[in-house]
Amino acid sequence: MSKLRFHISVSLDGYVAGPDQSEENPLGVGGEDLHQWVVELEAWRQQHGLDGGEVNVSTPVVEEALSNVGATVMGRNMFGGGPGPWSDDPPWNGWWGDNPPFHTPVFVLTHHPREPLEMEGGTTFIFVTEGIEPALEQAKRAAAGQDVVIGGGANVVQQYLAAGLVDEFELHVVPILLSDGERLLxxxxxxxxEQVRAIEAPGVTHVKYRAAK
Amino acid sequence: MSKLRFHISVSLDGYVAGPDQSEENPLGVGGEDLHQWVVELEAWRQQHGLDGGEVNVSTPVVEEALSNVGATVMGRNMFGGGPGPWSDDPPWNGWWGDNPPFHTPVFVLTHHPREPLEMEGGTTFIFVTEGIEPALEQAKRAAAGQDVVIGGGANVVQQYLAAGLVDEFELHVVPILLSDGERLLxxxxxxxxEQVRAIEAPGVTHVKYRAAK
Structure with a gap:
């Protein structure tokens, strides 16, 4: 059955971005450090079209998270940042260049209608103005039995959690304290x-949960 | 070397007590559920003078946390609750009855001077009015090379963390969301x-950290 799930790096004190987020520093002060464990991995680098990288205990965790994904949903800020990019000419096509790392249809929650945007490598951005439930329905249909992943940000994750629509999620708990910023939960x-499993890995602990029955 | 450490149960969203704490419900709404994994354990029940209980993956974690402890420091609320108990006649002797589960000297941070209070089973409550650093010094002296444990609550843990005095701590991350209440970090x-280790156990994940060098 198609699940709705997300996996996200979070600081020990529960933040997915540090304080003082800006267009130059979208993850806020210290927020980059949340992703150090993953950008070093071969599994992540391959998905992003990069060579090299490490293989360690985190590798199967990342491979699992990236597999069986049929569609992605994400928030407008995750796609587009501030108001600037939306009014640019040529129009803003996301943070990820010509070949974004999703390789699936990506349903972007927004209030601004826009034609679908087909990128290289299987990523198509589809803009949904009707809210989180219609976006999920469209994503499930597009996923054709595979899972739908929430691409972020925290606000969108929270909306799907609060609505009881998330089946499963994995937190990559990183040993840093950001002290302020954007809290996930x-x-x-x-x-x-319910706790599904916990895995100790270098510089991170992966803990997977599912919605209680 | 004598370490200052603590170990505490925390919800997935970072709370050590739920909302609406009161004298009848000191852990707040849902807060009792944080401790379900431990009160079922033989290792915990023995320390509290109770028979029976389970042995599972959490057992060595709890045994390790309880071993090599030479002294305890705790906050006034942890010892005494609201203003009521302090003005009782006979005087309030803590929440734990005649034989508290500490079995060490316990240094209680307070603004109210009081004579030391000797209980059964090796627990003596010593009331310290000079603040967290003098309390730690006294506790380290009493511990005579063994570790000093912070008994709580969250406010005292925070003060010692912020002062850079904590050497090591373990979070028992419980798969519940309390949504509001008393945040630990x-x-x-x-x-x-720095992450020291992570252990998956039934209904809880134990993650141990130490102060970065």
């Missing part, structure tokens, strides 16, 4: 979760 | 930590 209410 | 600044 806020505004979601007291939803029930 | 707030107000501590951007202190550096």
């Amino acid at each position: 806020a505004n979601v209410g007291r939803i029930g979760v | 707030a107000n501590v600044g951007r202190i550096g930590v």
Whole structure:
């Protein structure tokens, strides 16, 4: 069955971005450090068209997260940043260049209607103005039995969690304290979760949860 | 060398107590669920003078946390709750009955001077009015080379973390979302930590950290 899931790096104190986020520093102060464990991995670098990289205990975790993905949903800020990019000429096509790392249809939640945007490598951005549930329905249809992954940001993750629509998620808990910034697990209410597994890896602990039955 | 350390159960969203804490419900709404994994363990029950209990992957984690402890420091609320208990006649002797589960000298941070209080089973409560550093010095002297453990609450843990005095800590991450209440890792600044280990256990993940060098 097609699941809705997400996997995200989070600081020990629960932030997915540090304070003082800006267009130059979208992850905020210290936020880059959340992703150090993954950008070093061969599995991640391959997905992004890069050579080299490490293989370690995190490798099968990342491979699993990236496999069986049929569609992606993401927030407008994840796709487009501030108001600037949307009014640019030529129009803004996302942060990722001509060949984005999704290689699936990507449903972007927005209030601004726009024609679908076909990129190289199998990524097509489809702009959905009707809200999170219609976006999920369209994504599930596009995924044709494979899973739908939430690409971020925290706000979109929170909306799907609060609505009880997430089946499974994995937190990559990184040993840093950001102290301030964008918290992941806020505004979601007291939803029930069950621990699926925990894996110790170099510089990160992967903990997977599913929605409680 | 004598370390300052703590180990504490924390919800997936970072709380050590739920919302609406009161004298009848000191852990707040849902807060009791944080401790379900441990109160079922034989290792915990023995320390509290109770029979029976389970042995599982959490057992050596709890045994390690309870071993080599020479002294405890704790906050006034952890010892005494609201203003009520302090003005009781006979005087309030803590939440734990005649034989508290510490079995060490316990240094209680308070603004109210009081004579030391000797209980059964090796626990003596010593009331310190000079602040966290003098309390730690006294505790280290009493511990005579063994470790000093912070007994709680979150506010005292935060003060010692922010002051850079904590050598090591273990979080028992429980798969519940409390959504509101008392957050553990707030107000501590951007202190550096390193991951020591992570252990998956039934209904909890144990992750140990040490202060970065």
